[in-house]
Amino acid sequence: MWRATSDWFAVHYVQILIAIGAAVVIYLLLATLKELGKRHKGRRGATIGYTNVLGRTVAKTTHFFMVMVAARLVAGYADAPPVISRTVIFLFTIATVLQAAIWAREVILGLIERKTLAEDGQGETLANAMGLIRVLVTVGLFAIAAIVVLDNLGVNVTGLVAGLGIGGIAIGLAAQGIFSDLFAALSIIFDQPFRRGEAISYDNTTATVEKIGLKSTRLRALTGEKKVISNANLLQKEITSYQTLDHRRLKFAIGVIYQTPPDVAEQIPDILKAIVDDLGATFVRSGFVGFGGSSLDFELEFEVYLPGWDDIYLIRHKIGLAILRQFNERGIEFAYPTQTTFTAAPDGRMIMPYAEVQPVKSVDLDH
Known part of the structure; x- marks a missing residue:
């Protein structure tokens, strides 16, 4: 060689x-x-x-x-x-x-x-x-x-x-637990179902994401407490994110008494629309939706184009008070659950729940 x-x-x-x-x-x-x-x-x-x-x-x-x-x-x-x-x-x-x-x-x-x-x-x-x-x-x-x-x-x-x-x-x-949470963390980072600072909800929890860690995600609930959940467990849940929500649609269910005159009930949708427009929200629809057990049921839907939940909460508060004020001024009564009991005599004749008024006879004292 x-x-x-x-x-x-x-x-x-x-x-x-x-x-x-x-x-x-x-x-x-x-x-x-x-x-x-x-x-x-x-x-x-x-x-x-x-x-x-x-x-x-x-x-x-x-x-x-x-x-x-x-x-x-x-x-x-x-x-x-x-x-x-x-x-x-x-x-x-x-x-x-x-x-x-x-x-x-x-x-x-x-x-x-x-x-x-x-x-x-x-x-x-x-x-x-x-x-x-x-x-x-x-x-x-x-x-x-x-x-x-x-x-x-x-x-x-x-x-x-x-x-x-x-x-x-x-x-x-x-080490399946470690790897599961690690890959879940990478999935959150790459797929971005939510980000740090976003408000999300899952199950019965609504909270703001504070930190996405290697093993767990830390959230701050609206009520103030801190919640910690493993990344793998969190991704298995149905998550709702409110970060990209540019508006929210809100509803009010309103019930008035059955004694409300039809012409007054017909004016209720217009009254509700005027209230929503005056307070800067976007009116969607309003109308009669059904006969309730103790009320004539109306429904109001409106949208609020504001990013913060605090602002939306305030608008809803103002609209609710305005509805209460308008109904009181117009004499429209809100319904609440009531029951009236009727009794009958053995012959089937209805007995009134209160005593009948007896006629008063006039007496001539001169005779």
């Missing part, structure tokens, strides 16, 4: 020198690209874009990979002996597999950071999750890279793959 190599150097020394020069040029070009990547990788913790992710990925190019790329590109120019060609190809394969794992790691972590840091208030969540995410991504990618390298060395990796699969299942079962 050494004799063949020395003979190759003696015969092809000119081509070898040219190949070495070309390899140096290729290496310098790759090193220049790496430096450009370093200039565009951005600062850790700051909001990053796709250019920064690409810059971070390129900046992680190893010198070993650049050397092997240069050697692989010029190896065939000088008609190298088979042993040298096989060695270059083998080392190039190892360098490429490892470099691909490094690049994939940077792309995945960079995209996660870009997505999370672009949202206000998610930096702390990312900082809590990033350590574990980095370990999981690194172990997974380099395990795959190691299997590929061993396979290229001629090692039978079937048993190794099976062992890794069984080990992964065991670890997953042992």
Whole structure:
């Protein structure tokens, strides 16, 4: 082997020198690209874009990979002996597999950071999750890279793959709660069913999101208490978000007594509409909806185009008081549940619940 190599150097020394020069040029070009990547990788913790992710990925190019790329590109120019060609190809394969794992790691972590840091208030969540995410991504990618390298060395990796699969299942079962909440946190960050500061409701709870953590989400209820719920449990519920709600539709159910004259009842929708318009809300509809057990039932629907619940609450309060005031001024009585009991004599004749008024006879005292 050494004799063949020395003979190759003696015969092809000119081509070898040219190949070495070309390899140096290729290496310098790759090193220049790496430096450009370093200039565009951005600062850790700051909001990053796709250019920064690409810059971070390129900046992680190893010198070993650049050397092997240069050697692989010029190896065939000088008609190298088979042993040298096989060695270059083998080392190039190892360098490429490892470099691909490094690049994939940077792309995945960079995209996660870009997505999370672009949202206000998610930096702390990312900082809590990033350590574990980095370990999981690194172990997974380099395990795959190691299997590929061993396979290229001629090692039978079937048993190794099976062992890794069984080990992964065991670890997953042992830490399924942690992984479940971790992936739920990432799902909240990426899918964004809600954000920090939004008002949401689930089950019988209405609260404002204070913090989205690695394992749990912390909320502040409208009544003031702090609620903590695991991310996995929260995502299994039907969540209503009020953040993007530009208006709210409110309803009033109004009942008046059956003694209300029809012409007065006919005026009620117009009265309600005037009240809503005067107070700055948007009238939707109002009308008679049915005969209740103790009332003639009317319904009022209106919309309030205000973002804050406090403002909406105040408008509803004012409209309710205005309805009460208008009805009192017009003599319209609100109904409330009442019952009247009637009794009958044995012959079926109705007996009034109060005594009958007896006629008064006049008496002439002069006679």
